[in-house]
Amino acid sequence: MLRFFGLVAIVLLLALNPDSGRADAQDCGLIKEQIKKQRNLLKKKELIVQALESCPRDAEVHYLSAYSAERLRKYDRAMVAYLKATELDPSYAKAFFGLGDIYMVLGNAEAAIRAYENGLHLAPGNQRANSSLELARIKHRSASGGDITAGEFVRVMQESKSRETTSGALDGPIVRMQVHFRIDSAELSQEAIAQLTVVGQALENPALAEHRFEISGHTDNSGDPELNLQLSKARAERVRDYLLGHFNLTAEHLAVAYFGDTRPAAPNNSTQNRALNRRVEFKKLNQ
Numbered sequence: 441m442l443r444f445f446g447l448v449a450i451v452l453l454l455a456l457n458p459d460s461g462r463a464d465a466q467d468c469g470l471i472k473e474q475i476k477k478q479r480n481l482l483k484k485k486e487l488i489v490q491a492l493e494s495c496p497r498d499a500e501v502h503y504l505s506a507y508s509a510e511r512l513r514k515y516d517r518a519m520v521a522y523l524k525a526t527e528l529d530p531s532y533a534k535a536f537f538g539l540g541d542i543y544m545v546l547g548n549a550e551a552a553i554r555a556y557e558n559g560l561h562l563a564p565g566n567q568r569a570n571s572s573l574e575l576a577r578i579k580h581r582s583a584s585g586g587d588i589t590a591g592e593f594v595r596v597m598q599e600s601k602s603r604e605t606t607s608g609a610l611d612g613p614i615v616r617m618q619v620h621f622r623i624d625s626a627e628l629s630q631e632a633i634a635q636l637t638v639v640g641q642a643l644e645n646p647a648l649a650e651h652r653f654e655i656s657g658h659t660d661n662s663g664d665p666e667l668n669l670q671l672s673k674a675r676a677e678r679v680r681d682y683l684l685g686h687f688n689l690t691a692e693h694l695a696v697a698y699f700g701d702t703r704p705a706a707p708n709n710s711t712q713n714r715a716l717n718r719r720v721e722f723k724k725l726n727q
Contacts, residue, residue: 463494467494468494471494471501475488475491475501475504484508488501491505499525500525502535503535503538505521510538510541515542515545518542522542531562536555537555537569537572540556540572544575552576553573557573575595575599579616582615590641593642594647597647613724617635619635619679626675626678633682636683643689651725652694653693653695654697656672656698656720657673657720658717658720661704662714665702705717
């Protein structure tokens with residue numbers, strides 16, 4: 441209790457006497473201790489706001505701000521705060537790991553890989569970060585048109601954390617694939633059949649057999665938006681029909697969604713990015 445009043449005194453002194461300067465390292469340490477002990481998220485947020493005013497150059501204060509924002513599902517705010525923590529202290533491995541987690545929530549596996557790698561260069565023994573890095577690499581390889589195994593598909597669906605949707609956030613474990621269709625059609629190529637064989641084998645795995653999945657079609661922004669919407673629908677339905685026709689799966693476990701060019705995974709400003717946007721996503725639905 442005395443320590444709490446000591447914290448209040450520090451904050452009041454700084455507020456009433458701006459010329460006194462920022463809190464010193466000892467006072468910042470006291471403020472951070474109180475933040476860590478506070479269990480009420482809203483009260484913790486108030487303490488963090490005060491700490492950011494009193495200790496703006498303290499990397500751990502920005503880390504605590506980021507972690508609090510992440511728990512409140514304010515992912516954009518959390519990303520900014522994690523980035524600030526890494527700028528203030530480039531040796532702060534936990535801040536890089538937190539940044540990687542945010543990038544994963546927002547669906548940017550490539551950026552997540554860089555963040556995890558930076559953190560693991562500083563703390564190579566962190567098992568959770570190593571596991572997260574492996575997942576990010578699988579998701580990025582799949583989204584970029586590379587091959588993944590059925591086991592890797594299962595692993596992503598099992599280990600990816602489900603988050604409530606907020607602005608820009610994904611709302612469940614997702615694998616993005618550049619399924620190879622014939623140009624401007626829903627006809628599957630031989631490459632697409634090979635890809636869907638992996639998916640079908642994964643969905644038959646006992647670890648996933650009881651779950652429902654959404655198959656969603658997406659296009660880039662080339663051409664007419666209405667035609668893109670219809671094309672994405674036809675492709676998602678073609679993928680579902682192929683899986684139902686060749687694997688021991690039921691229609692109740694496979695839902696279809698289609699979005700045309702309305703949900704780009706990347707800006708449609710390059711050939712590579714447009715390829716990322718021509719995709720099929722497999723999302724595990726909450727049950």
